[in-house]
Amino acid sequence: MYSYIDQHYEAVDFGGRDLRDGELIRCTFERCDFSAASMEELATTGCRFVDCSFRGALLNASTHAESAFLNCRFTEANLFVAKFSACKMTGTDFAQAQLDGFTVAGGDWSYVNLRHARLTKQDLRGVCFKEADLSGANLEKADLRGCDLTRVNLAQAKLKGADLRGAVMDGVNWPSVDVKGVRMDAAQAVLFLRAHGAKVD
Template identity: 25%
Template sequence: MSPLVPYEGELEPDGDYDGQEFGGLDLADQEGPGSRFMDCALRECGLDRTDLGRARFIDCVLDGIRGVGTDLGGASLRDVEVVDARLGGVQLHGAVFERVLVRGGKIDYLNLRKAKLKDVVFEGCVLAEPDFGGAELERVEFRDCVLKDADLSGVRMKDVDLRTVAELGIARGVDRLAGAVISTAQLLDLAPAFAAQIGVRVEDAPGG
């Protein structure tokens, strides 16, 4: 692989970036909808309110990116690594993930509504109140992650592995876990939610 060329300047709508490195740049409030990133690296970049809607990332590394309100709605990520991201309120509704690794970092209020994830691994990251509403997950694995108050409303799952999730909290959509595999311990933790879903009231017997 050829050395990446350092990028300078601002993002442009429908920009075409090939083999470039975005290192330590503040891209806050910039407009790059519809852009294509091929064999690129974004390292330690600020993405506050950056518009990257419908952007395509192919064979890219996103390392140490940070930002609040980043718009990646409808984006496509293929063969991408996202490492140690610190994001809040990132919009990825309708996005397509294929062969993506998300490792480390913390993402708050991740919006993946109606997104499609295939061959994706979340590893050692914290996802606080992620919204998977209406999303499709196929061959997705969560390894040593923390999932806090996840919204699984309307999710469709196939071969989703949750067994090594360090903390599994489901705010809505516990009935959508068909197609997922969980551990015995997780089943016990989720038992009250499952019972409530089917209308079973759990109480100790008198004198018990």
Template identity: 25%
Template sequence: MNYIVDKTFERVKFNEIPIEQGEYENCVFRQCDFSNIDLSEIKFTEVEFIACNLSMVKLERTAFRDIIFKECKMLGLHFENCNEFGLAFSFEDCQLSHSSFYRTKIKKTNFKNSTLKEADFTECDLTCSVFQNCDLAGAIFENTILEKADFRTSLNYSIDPENNRIRKAKFSILEISGLLDKYDIEIDSSI
């Protein structure tokens, strides 16, 4: 098995030049194109992905341990297929629309300035996670653990308090209607 450590990859088109199978530790991938490739069984530990395209990447048993994704395009990813052991990442300025986190345990995950339109968080554990300035239009929260999660600066979410665990979660008064969508009521904030 290949073990790659402390290496920086810049502008590599992994969809043309296949990525080596193995383990990557303390590496940086900058402006690389991974779109539509298979990252199955590869281990990434303390790796940064900056301005990369990872859309539609296959993630069967892929290990993401202490990963930073920054300014990445990550459409349609299935994080539920990742290796669960040590699964930990943060997202900043990323496009994660149509991605799935079904049944993942990703407590204390930071989502910052990211687009998560129609992302699936069904049965996901997001305890103490922070959604800072995120667009959650059409995102699915069903039987999701959102205890102590912070949504105060995010918008367009629709979360049913009866079908999700939201104890001590934080919400903005401006977006509180996202907790009442199922009742089909009108909230007038002009009064």
């Protein structure tokens, strides 16, 4: 096991490297490439990754606490049973990433790309998904209570059995959302009805 503390890296190519079972504390990585790197069981705490690529990287069972991944790319990365606790993920792209069993505990996931992501039965309570793209995502039986879903794209998302109570849903395009089997609160029901032309007193 290795440990890096308070290190700064800029435009470094870590592609294909063996970075397994390491610990990164308060490190900063700017425009670094981790493509196809082996990063299983990596632990980050208070780190910042800015405009980095994790394309095809193996991050199975990795844990991330209060770290920031800003405008990063996890295209085709494997995040099986990875855990993100209170992380800031603004603008990050998870296109075709393997997300089975991964855990999100709070944090800011604004503007992320989670199109067609498989998020069934996920506990996503309190996460900020402001203006995120969740179109086509499978959110069946997901717990989204208390989330900020302002202007989120939920077109063609599967929401059967999902719990949206207490979530902020201003600006959501309700006509594109299939609410069959979804648990909603009264305020959301009013927004839904008004979006479909009903006059609610």
